[in-house]
Amino acid sequence: MTLGFITWLLVFQLLGEVISKGLDLPLPGPVVGMALLFLGLVVRGELPDGLKDTAGGLLKHLSLLFVPAGVGVMMHLHLLKDEWQAISAALVVSTVFTIAVSALVMVGLSRLFGNDAKGGDVSDG
């Protein structure tokens, strides 16, 4: 992880916050920052090694980073307790539906446009 690339991530986050607040977008600032960085990389056409390493280092423990916020659920345990049936049903149904719809749409579109599974589009980077 280099300091320079950490700084870049913070600069993009800051830009994202400024744009999000400035234009009164309902988008979180860091997400706008992520979109900007993605567009920047597409325009630039290559990924600097240092950025790759820095991002990799941060994302390696991404799940640690939302533990503190997750613990905050202790202040909303009443919602989980009172509404657990609605919540569990919604989670199960919605997860199965989402998997089914996205997979079926992907398979359907691939067939429609003759871009079939065979051939492994993944390797033609």
Place this chain on the structure above:
Amino acid sequence: MDDGLYQIWVYLSTTPLLGLTVTLVAYQTGMWIYTRAGLHPLLNPVLIAVVLLVGLLMVTGTDYRTYFDGAQFVHFMLGPATVALAVPLYQQFQKVRRSFALILVAVLSGSTTAALSAIGVAWALGASRETLLSLAPKSVTAPIAMGIAEATGGVPSLTAVLVILTGILGAVLGTWTLNALRIKDWRARGLAMGTASHGIGTARALQVNEIAGAFASLAMGLNGLATAILLPLILGLIF
């Protein structure tokens, strides 16, 4: 002796050091159990860490604010980490440029299905508005989902827990659902896992097949962006 220990506790409980340390210890305990259990999705390390920490705070009578004073140093890194998600998104994007339009349409349909079906089912079963708004972004990776919940009036910490539960459900039910539908295309299988259950689904897809893993990772990033943009519009129509 007891009095001495109590004095130390009084001192430590007011410094950020304790909150930070217990967060790292709880997470590593979660990781240790998860690794020991052969990466079984039901023993999700974050869920274990959250359960341990909530238990600890309740037993010691510590309020969440006091804990968060220390844990905020970890929490702060969520912002830069969210920005950093652009890097894997770009790497996967480069690999699949040719079929990017198809992927985008599939992810958008998944994104809409996730939000609408969750809101619909929970609403039909009488869930409160707070719960509905917290449920809506649950298929998105946690850092983005919490940001969305905050921007749309949900409860970010409830969203974080619902996101993890969704990830676990996707990892457990995904293979079964995809087999029942006879979907053999690894691209579609991975894409579905990443769209419906973010990082946890992606980890599961990677365990099974490399192509599925790549598509899951791409779908996870795209779904984060798509939901952040679409959900405020969808919620504006419903509420």
